[in-house]
Amino acid sequence: MATALLILHGLVAVSLLGAITHQTLATCASxxxxxxxxxxxxxxxxxxxxxxAIVVLYLTSWLLGAIVYLYFKVDVQPSLERDHHWHTxxxxxxxxxxAAIGLGVLPAYWSCWLQPVDGRSDHxxxxxxxxxxxxxxxxxxxxxxxxxxxxxxx
Amino acid sequence: xxxxxxxxxxxxxxxxxxxxxFYAISRARGLALxxxxxxxxxxxxxxxxxxxxADPVLEFLAPExxxxxxxxxxxxxxxxxxxxxxxxxxxxxxFWAWCVWVVPPMAMIACVYLTIPWxxx
Numbered sequence: 335m336a337t338a339l340l341i342l343h344g345l346v347a348v349s350l351l352g353a354i355t356h357q358t359l360a361t362c363a364s365x366x367x368x369x370x371x372x373x374x375x376x377x378x379x380x381x382x383x384x385x386x387a388i389v390v391l392y393l394t395s396w397l398l399g400a401i402v403y404l405y406f407k408v409d410v411q412p413s414l415e416r417d418h419h420w421h422t423x424x425x426x427x428x429x430x431x432x433a434a435i436g437l438g439v440l441p442a443y444w445s446c447w448l449q450p451v452d453g454r455s456d457h458x459x460x461x462x463x464x465x466x467x468x469x470x471x472x473x474x475x476x477x478x479x480x481x482x483x484x485x486x487x488x
Numbered sequence: 489x490x491x492x493x494x495x496x497x498x499x500x501x502x503x504x505x506x507x508x509x510f511y512a513i514s515r516a517r518g519l520a521l522x523x524x525x526x527x528x529x530x531x532x533x534x535x536x537x538x539x540x541x542a543d544p545v546l547e548f549l550a551p552e553x554x555x556x557x558x559x560x561x562x563x564x565x566x567x568x569x570x571x572x573x574x575x576x577x578x579x580x581x582x583f584w585a586w587c588v589w590v591v592p593p594m595a596m597i598a599c600v601y602l603t604i605p606w607x608x609x
Binding site: 368400402403407408409412416418420421423424427428430431434435437438439440441442443444447449458459461462465 | 592608
């Protein structure tokens, strides 16, 4: 059960990573990019169209992560502590902290992308998108490293 | 409760900033709304430490989890602040908008500071 949930958590995280990276690059890439260049094609998509998917994927990933965390605490963390993986556990703690803070920011992020943009909220929208992108990338990479060290067995 | 677009935006901005602030405070001060013992399938109200009541070795037998409790504490506190912000005048929206992109990164830095003990082991 835990392995199935972990795989599902990973798949949702990959989808989220793709969606939010696409939106961030579409938001931050130079508007003067050549139309047929990599960034030019990124800018051609409607970045606001990713918003609902990102919110749903973040919530799903967070929920799955919260469930898998219970198994992690009982089955995996003791062996990591026994093997003195203190730094990895510290980074994992940060992943949990950042993921929770990202959860709180989600309504503001959603609001910024869905309501008409004025000059002020444009900056906030970019800042919140970058913040969530950092959180998602951090969570993905640390989760991946953690799984490689002490992942669940069949 | 039905909110106008502007009121929802004030709520969302205030909620995001307050959640990050309350999360960092909960994390620093140990203000967990509840403690989860996953091995036993037990949830207790407030912050509980297994080694407080018995032998220290119990910490290995009954690992406790505060993260859910910290998140719940932050969510409850942020909900109150968010609803208050939604009731306040729209001219304060600029303040909440400033808070929502300043406070979360600062809370994240505070969490990094609170995690330092792991890196000293």
